Amino acid sequence: MIKLIVFSLVILSIFVHTTNAALTAGFTVHIINALPNNDVPFSVQCESKDDNLGLKTPKVGEDYNFSFRGNLLGTTRFYCHYSWGSKKQLFDVFNSQMYKSRECGNISGNDYECFWKVQEDGFYFAGHNSPESYSKKYDWN
Structure with a gap:
C-alpha cells in the first residue's frame, strides 16, 4: 500500500511539473549595463522566493540574463539588488503584474523577454531591445 502511495505521488509530481512547463509562459530577463565606464564597479544580485542567482558583475555593454517559466498561479516574482559605487537600488524585475499584462515582449509562441537597461541616471524598461x-522606471537611491 505504501509503495502505491509513493508511486502515485511520484507520478503526480511529474504530471504537475510537466503540465506547468507546458501551460505557463517562459521569460528571459535581460539586464544591460549601459553605465558610462567600468571605473566604478557595478553589481547585481537577483532572487526569487526559491532561487538566489548570485552576485554578478557585468561590464559596460554586457547583457546579464536569466530565464524561467512562470508558475501556474501567475505569482512568479524576481527582484534584484543593484550597486554602483555608493548608489544602490532594489526593485522587481519581474512580478505578477508583468506576468498578467504581458509587459514583456513576445519572442515566439509562449516565450517572452524583458529588458532592463542600467544607466547613470536610473533604470529603464522595455519589452524589446x-x-x-x-x-525610465526608477532612479538610483
Whole structure:
C-alpha cells in the first residue's frame, strides 16, 4: 500500500511539473549595463522566493540574463539588488503584474523577454531591445 502511495505521488509530481512547463509562459530577463565606464564597479544580485542567482558583475555593454517559466498561479516574482559605487537600488524585475499584462515582449509562441537597461541616471524598461521602446522606471537611491 505504501509503495502505491509513493508511486502515485511520484507520478503526480511529474504530471504537475510537466503540465506547468507546458501551460505557463517562459521569460528571459535581460539586464544591460549601459553605465558610462567600468571605473566604478557595478553589481547585481537577483532572487526569487526559491532561487538566489548570485552576485554578478557585468561590464559596460554586457547583457546579464536569466530565464524561467512562470508558475501556474501567475505569482512568479524576481527582484534584484543593484550597486554602483555608493548608489544602490532594489526593485522587481519581474512580478505578477508583468506576468498578467504581458509587459514583456513576445519572442515566439509562449516565450517572452524583458529588458532592463542600467544607466547613470536610473533604470529603464522595455519589452524589446530597441532604443525607442525604453522608458525610465526608477532612479538610483
